[in-house]
Amino acid sequence: MDREKVLQALREAQAEYNIENLDEFTKQAWEEGNILDAEIVAELTERAVEILFDQHFLWVHIIESEDCEEWIPDGWYSFVAVHPKTHQCLTVLEDPVYSWESRASFSARIRSAEDAIDAVTRLAELIEQNLKGRAVE
Amino acid sequence: MQLEQLPYTEEQIKQAIEEAWQELLQEADAEDYSLEEYLEHYRKYWDDPDFPNDIPEIIMRAVEEIVGRPLSWYCELVRDPAGFTGEYSFVVVDPKTQKCLTYREYTSDGVNVHRFIHVAGTVVDYEGIVRLVTKLLNQIQSALADA
Numbered sequence: 001m002d003r004e005k006v007l008q009a010l011r012e013a014q015a016e017y018n019i020e021n022l023d024e025f026t027k028q029a030w031e032e033g034n035i036l037d038a039e040i041v042a043e044l045t046e047r048a049v050e051i052l053f054d055q056h057f058l059w060v061h062i063i064e065s066e067d068c069e070e071w072i073p074d075g076w077y078s079f080v081a082v083h084p085k086t087h088q089c090l091t092v093l094e095d096p097v098y099s100w101e102s103r104a105s106f107s108a109r110i111r112s113a114e115d116a117i118d119a120v121t122r123l124a125e126l127i128e129q130n131l132k133g134r135a136v137e
Numbered sequence: 138m139q140l141e142q143l144p145y146t147e148e149q150i151k152q153a154i155e156e157a158w159q160e161l162l163q164e165a166d167a168e169d170y171s172l173e174e175y176l177e178h179y180r181k182y183w184d185d186p187d188f189p190n191d192i193p194e195i196i197m198r199a200v201e202e203i204v205g206r207p208l209s210w211y212c213e214l215v216r217d218p219a220g221f222t223g224e225y226s227f228v229v230v231d232p233k234t235q236k237c238l239t240y241r242e243y244t245s246d247g248v249n250v251h252r253f254i255h256v257a258g259t260v261v262d263y264e265g266i267v268r269l270v271t272k273l274l275n276q277i278q279s280a281l282a283d284a
Contacts, residue, residue: 035218058240058254060228062213071216080211080228082254087240087280089230092209104211104230134235 001052001121001128009051010113010120013044023113030111033072038063041110042077048120049081049127057090057127058082064107075111077119080104081127090127094134144278145203150270157198161191176263184220192260193225199270200229204277208232215257226257227273231281238280239273 010022017040019025029037042061050056064076081090091106106126108119158172175191182188193212201207209232215224229238242252256276258269 058252060211060213060226060255071218071220078211080254082228082237082240084252087237088235089209089228089237092230092232092235094232104209104228130235 001124003117003121005052006048006117006121006124009048010044010116012051013047016047017044019044022116026110026112026116030073030075035063035071035073038073038077041116042079045077045108045110045116045119045123046079046081048116049124052120052124053127056084058084062105075115076107076109078105078107079123080106081123083131088130090130091123092130092134093126145274147267147271149203150199150267150274153199153202154195154266154270156202157195160198161194173263180261183223190214192266193227196225196260196266196270196273197227197229199266200273200277203270203274208238208277213255222259223261224257224259225269226255228255229273229277236280238277240280241276 014020014022019040022044025037026041028034029041042063046057046059046061058081060080062078063073064078065071066074079091082088083090089104091104093103093106106123108115108122110116110119155172158175162170172195179188179190179192183190193214197208197210197212209230211228211230213226215222215226227239230236231238237254239256240252240254241256242250244250256269256273258265258272260266260269
């Protein structure tokens with residue numbers, strides 16, 4: 001996935017969410033454990049991927065937390081994407097031997113702008129592979 | 138049990154839940170401990186982060202037992218600002234086709250289409266497990282019939 005395209009998609013998504021500094025915003029969401037900001041980080045990641053593909057997907061995301069009781073985000077996120085027309089799960093990473101152990105979700109750490117670039121790149125690559133056929137571990 | 142044998146009965150669902158529970162006990166090499174006893178503890182400590190939450194495993198093992206084959210799945214323990222709500226949200230994928238089996242859509246006004254990729258339900262007791270397994274099976278059966 002071309003880094004310049006990913007950067008452009010993230011810039012567009014940032015503008016939609018009125019975020020001036022992505023690095024500060026993602027750091028703040030993690031360091032301050034702000035669940036609402038973490039929600040925006042997850043949505044922004046999804047939106048950047050949609051901009052890259054120029055189409056909408058159906059999403060479920062989970063903001064991971066180390067402390068389940070306090071529910072403080074730890075900077076890790078999980079995503080499930082489904083194609084709205086074919087209903088194909090686009091975040092499946094197939095286990096080549098035991099297909100039922102294939103993972104349905106994609107996980108990434110997003111604690112900085114660089115992490116966000118990496119997450120969008122890897123998520124987009126996984127979706128691209130699944131759109132072409134099957135992504136195999 | 139094969140897919141063709143669906144629909145299932147409540148008795149089959151309850152049997153599959155019990156088998157799932159026994160499997161988990163064996164894997165944990167745990168002493169004999171009934172599901173009812175587990176659920177009693179679950180009701181007291183469900184929002185304790187150290188409590189081993191086996192509910193998603195029990196539910197999906199029971200579903201897989203009735204469907205007749207393993208499925209890929211993902212479960213979210215739904216939270217609100219006060220903590221875990223007792224609601225479980227499942228995304229289930231057919232590993233053979235990669236199709237999302239929990240995809241649903243409906244129109245509320247004949248114009249706008251609402252789409253969901255998860256099936257959710259609250260579990261506070263045994264009946265909650267039966268209800269959620271049934272809900273998942275109904276949805277999966279409908280998705281497989283559409284394929």
